[in-house]
Amino acid sequence: MYLSRRRFISTSSKMASSAALGSSFPFYIPARESRTAPSDQVNIGLIGCNNRGFHVLKNHLKVPGVNCVALCDIDQNVLQRRAAEIENDHGHKPSMYEDFRDLLEQKDMDAVIVGTPDHWHCLPMIYACEVGKDVYVEKPLANSIEECNLMVKATRQYKRIVQVGQQQRSSEVWNQVMEFVKSGKLGAVQKVDIWGNFNYGLGPLKQPDAQPPAGVNYDLFLGPARVRPFNPARFHGSWRFFWDYGGGLMTDWGVHLLDMALWAKDLSRPPDKVTAQGYQYDMPDRSRETQDVLTALFSYDDYLIQWEHNAGKQVGPYGRNYGVAFIGEMGTLVADRARWEVLPEWDGDQNRNKIEKVGPVEGKHGHEQHPVNFIECIKSRNEPACPIEVGRAVAVAAHMANIAVRSESYHLEWDEARNKFTNSKSANKMIVPEYRKPWSLPKL
Ligand SMILES: NC(=O)c1ccc[n+]([C@@H]2O[C@H](COP(=O)([O-])OP(=O)(O)OC[C@H]3O[C@@H](n4cnc5c(N)ncnc54)[C@H](O)[C@@H]3O)[C@@H](O)[C@H]2O)c1
Known part of the structure; x- marks a missing residue:
């Protein structure tokens, strides 16, 4: 219609x-x-x-x-x-x-x-x-x-x-990574480590409230979000550090990289559990609500996914500021958007690598x-x-981690069939957003 x-x-x-x-x-x-x-x-x-x-x-x-x-x-x-x-x-x-x-x-x-x-x-x-x-x-x-x-x-x-x-x-690099991980050459993969360290995660410099710039329909920018005075730090680009509009590094980069861990096991549902902790550095000149530092552990039955971000830092494991490490019995595959490599486990009995070292192999991004x-x-x-189900699963995972910290629950258990957390009333209050009238959530 x-x-x-x-x-x-x-x-x-x-x-x-x-x-x-x-x-x-x-x-x-x-x-x-x-x-x-x-x-x-x-x-x-x-x-x-x-x-x-x-x-x-x-x-x-x-x-x-x-x-x-x-x-x-x-x-x-x-x-x-x-x-x-x-x-x-x-x-x-x-x-x-x-x-x-x-x-x-x-x-x-x-x-x-x-x-x-x-x-x-x-x-x-x-x-x-x-x-x-x-x-x-x-x-x-x-x-x-x-x-x-x-x-x-x-x-x-x-x-x-x-x-x-x-x-x-759609990227060449990540399709190659998935082919390798799913081939079983790494042996069983029960843990994936993911990190995203970015300077921009600290948010913008503080600025005073102001009149919206000429030509900007600020009411339509806010839309379903609550009314507050215009502030340039909450507008183009840097809205992502304020809960009304975004979820910080956890949702911004988190969905891209957590998605790789879900894809490796063809999972299109959110994790069963999340345990997370996060905080903000004491930086009085910065304006943001989202966490600068956050570590989250997502779990399915026999599969652990660990996420961490350190805003304001650009150094990380394996010499990469962001990446994914699939940790297998035979070796670890480390990847970012530009390249991937396999670091073999050592077999002490045979005095040799358990599998061949691979890479670094370079490839296209997918944009x-x-x-x-x-x-x-x-x-x-x-x-x-x-x-869409994949987009939902990973977005829900990232929101689960943010909600665990924001609701001060720190550990949440998700009931997919009932679409709620089983162990936190305060977390459940954050599942459905409050829309500012006249906007409302569609009834489908
Ligand atoms: N896939 C990726 O790699 C990737 C990279 C960057 C951003 N993103 C995503 O893209 C989206 C936009 O991010 P961005 O960095 O371009 O933000 P941005 O603030 O630079 O651009 C957003 C634009 O949307 C406009 N806008 C706001 N409300 C609107 C409305 N109701 N109707 C029409 N226009 C409206 C703003 O005026 C602005 O021009 C976000 O969801 C972000 O997470 C994805």
Whole structure:
């Protein structure tokens, strides 16, 4: 059913706060309805144009037959600049919108890219599904567990192709890594160590509240988030260090790297348990709410995944500031986005390595391949490289760690069938976000 902008508002405000999640999701049901024939052009619209969204759009536009027909941003400065770039590079100016509901009314559009801050992934993605568009939605899938749940439901209910922006799933390096780990050459892998140390994780320098810049619709930037005075430190780029809009390094890099541990075992459900601790350095000149230092241990039955981040640091294990180490009986495979290698275990009886040393092997990142995969899937209606359930599982894992620390529970046990924690009331209160009216969570 097609919903106009006015319908979006009135329907969503009438809806109850949250849909109860069924005991299981309809996994991997191929979407069927498409308005594109395989030979057709694919027309794309972009919502959120400043940084990543535009980068992803440009990679889509390298795919033959893909056109940009519309851009949307709440900041006219960004919108005008990006529209001029498209006109300059591709010879036509896309339609421009301030409000994504208006963009979604454009009929000649097959798919949208959602490149907004995390608190603004859920509604544009679900509304897009509702009006029959396929969606490339950036990671983390959403800024809360319940939004992730609803996005899975919408994808399956409206039979859309949804690619989650975890582009490592399309990368040469990580596909090679998965082939090696799954081949069994490392022996049993029961532990994965993951780390992400980045200077930018300390957040921006403190700045005073101010008037929103000219051309910025600040109310639409906040959307479902609570009202507060405009502050430049909470705006473009650095919103990710404030809970209303993002989840810090844990969700920002966490979803990319934890995803590799899930992929190695083909897991598309969140962990059963998390134990986490985190804190902030005493840095009075910095503005942020998220943790600078966080260590989390995620567990499935016989599989442990350890995450740690140290904001403001760029040194890490194996000489890499971020990476993943798959620890096997026969050796450890260490990887980042650019290269991977295998460090063999020593066999003391035989006086030799248990397996051959491999690498370092270098390869491509996946930034360009992920859009290629999305466009192929729009045409074939096959499941994309990063299906929505995978995006949900890893986003929920990252939120679990943040919630464990924020709720001061520190250890949480997750009941997937009932969509709640079994051991913490305060953590359960953080599953469903409170939306500011007139916005509300869709009822699906
Ligand atoms: N896959 C990756 O490797 C990767 C890398 C960077 C960022 N990201 C993700 O991309 C998303 C955007 O991050 P970013 O760094 O580009 O942020 P950004 O702040 O630079 O850009 C976000 C843009 O969205 C606009 N916006 C905000 N609310 C909007 C709304 N309601 N409608 C339309 N536009 C709106 C902002 O004005 C801004 O132009 C985030 O979810 C982030 O996690 C992914």
